[in-house]
Amino acid sequence: xxxxxxxxxxxxxxxxxxxxxxxxxxxxxxxxxxxxxxxxxxxxxxxxxxxxxxxxxxxxxxxxxxxxxxxxxxxxxxxxxxxxxxxxxxxxxxxxxxxxxxxxxxxxxxxxxxxxxxxxxxxxxxxxxxxxxxxxxxxxxxxxxxxxxxxxxxxxxxxxxxxxxxxxxxxxxxxxxxxxxxxxxxxxxx
Numbered sequence: 001x002x003x004x005x006x007x008x009x010x011x012x013x014x015x016x017x018x019x020x021x022x023x024x025x026x027x028x029x030x031x032x033x034x035x036x037x038x039x040x041x042x043x044x045x046x047x048x049x050x051x052x053x054x055x056x057x058x059x060x061x062x063x064x065x066x067x068x069x070x071x072x073x074x075x076x077x078x079x080x081x082x083x084x085x086x087x088x089x090x091x092x093x094x095x096x097x098x099x100x101x102x103x104x105x106x107x108x109x110x111x112x113x114x115x116x117x118x119x120x121x122x123x124x125x126x127x128x129x130x131x132x133x134x135x136x137x138x139x140x141x142x143x144x145x146x147x148x149x150x151x152x153x154x155x156x157x158x159x160x161x162x163x164x165x166x167x168x169x170x171x172x173x174x175x176x177x178x179x180x181x182x183x184x185x186x187x188x189x190x
């Protein structure tokens with residue numbers, strides 16, 4: 001299950017998400033959260049920070065941009081990363097646009113990818129493509145909330161393909177229309 005903060009704006013939406021997330025947790029579903037902060041949708045940024053922090057506790061996997069991480073935690077660097085590991089979090093992905101991404105595990109293991117150099121025309125949807133590819137990589141390898149860290153997953157390989165997908169999406173206009181399948185992505189991004 002994947003969700004983001006855009007759908008957490010109202011009390012009713014938060015209540016519904018809490019209900020669904022509680023059920024998903026009981027069923028041991030893998031829960032993935034992309035805060036995807038949209039400051040213009042919130043009148044009160046403290047409320048946004050508190051809401052994201054509260055719902056982050058449900059997630060097994062979180063993807064944030066470096067700037068989002070600093071906003072959420074009010075910290076920088078390793079201190080910000082450590083503060084995120086509360087609740088159920090097992091994997092934290094921190095993206096940095098065309099400069100790649102870092103993957104942190106709750107046990108401290110870290111993978112880093114420096115991204116791919118491509119001719120960028122539009123960054124719309126790159127983060128969504130990245131996160132979707134990462135989640136797909138987990139699912140294709142049988143990852144669940146219960147075995148996420150002891151499954152023997154090749155996080156380096158999964159992160160690499162996620163970075164390829166993010167880069168690929170920036171090579172044409174739009175979000176959904178710019179996303180490709182494995183064959184197209186692997187052929188276009190090297």
